[in-house]
Amino acid sequence: MKRYILPIILIASLLLSACDKVDGPYIKESSEVSETFDFPKRTDFVKRVLIEEFTGHRCVNCPMGHTEVKNIMAANNHKVVAVAVHAGFFAGTQSSVFTTDFTTEVGEKLYAKFGTPSVPSAVVNRKDGVKPRDEWASAVTSGLGITQDIDLQIHKVIKDNKLTVYVQAEALTDGDKNVKVGVYITESKIIAPQKNGSATISDYEHNHVLRKGITDYEGVTYWNNETVTKGTLKQKAFKVDIKPEWNVNNLHIVAFAINSSGEIIQAEEI
Numbered sequence: 001m002k003r004y005i006l007p008i009i010l011i012a013s014l015l016l017s018a019c020d021k022v023d024g025p026y027i028k029e030s031s032e033v034s035e036t037f038d039f040p041k042r043t044d045f046v047k048r049v050l051i052e053e054f055t056g057h058r059c060v061n062c063p064m065g066h067t068e069v070k071n072i073m074a075a076n077n078h079k080v081v082a083v084a085v086h087a088g089f090f091a092g093t094q095s096s097v098f099t100t101d102f103t104t105e106v107g108e109k110l111y112a113k114f115g116t117p118s119v120p121s122a123v124v125n126r127k128d129g130v131k132p133r134d135e136w137a138s139a140v141t142s143g144l145g146i147t148q149d150i151d152l153q154i155h156k157v158i159k160d161n162k163l164t165v166y167v168q169a170e171a172l173t174d175g176d177k178n179v180k181v182g183v184y185i186t187e188s189k190i191i192a193p194q195k196n197g198s199a200t201i202s203d204y205e206h207n208h209v210l211r212k213g214i215t216d217y218e219g220v221t222y223w224n225n226e227t228v229t230k231g232t233l234k235q236k237a238f239k240v241d242i243k244p245e246w247n248v249n250n251l252h253i254v255a256f257a258i259n260s261s262g263e264i265i266q267a268e269e270i
Helices: 002-020 062-075 105-113 133-144
Strands: 049-055 080-086 121-124 150-159 162-171 175-187 190-196 199-206 209-213 220-228 233-241 251-258 264-269
Touching: 049 062, 049 133, 049 264, 062 080, 062 121, 062 133, 062 190, 080 105, 080 175, 080 251, 080 264, 105 209, 121 133, 150 175, 150 251, 150 264, 162 175, 162 220, 162 251, 175 233, 220 233
Parallel strands: 049 080, 080 209
Antiparallel strands: 049 121, 150 162, 162 233, 175 209, 175 220, 175 251, 190 199, 251 264
């Protein structure tokens, strides 16, 4: 029996050393940092709605979706925050014309969550699923009619090719809160080709383009089934690298509060 002990020990040692080997960065580094910003006290609260529009630069009908979003925003006096999510087949690069890659990891995940719908289409506050273009305006009106429960404020600092974003949430009512907050980077005034019917517009202006999810589309927890009083504040900060292809003058930060049902209950943009 003793002659078997040494080989068993050797085999066990080899197995343990193999288990210690880790290939690849399985733990994703968080962009959250322990910094704070002194936000001014807000007394006038404005209810806002988020449109996440699924689109693509090779989609022949998507310019009509872009126009619809523009019209809805104009008709609602800055109470609508828009994000153009380039995802799916028509968002892919192709040939020597459609070379700009507008896709993002967070955008593709959100697109998959809603069943990879045809484009143009959108989710409005992520309520009642994906909607065709002719239903966006009425969904926005419905969203704006819901009493505001959470307020959001955003502050951003750009320094040394780093972007620091501070997002503060304020409870506007007493009660139990189960709230997550998501944060996106978008960019406007990007000039790149876009299909429009049978034509291709080479100098098309792309706006509200999702560039990066500072958080996942599901957000990060601010209140987890906590009983809070009106006026309670919660703040988080995030730091990310600015990519060389982004124009910092045209970058915007979008933040949105999500309830326990996965619906967006408030949005903000700077």
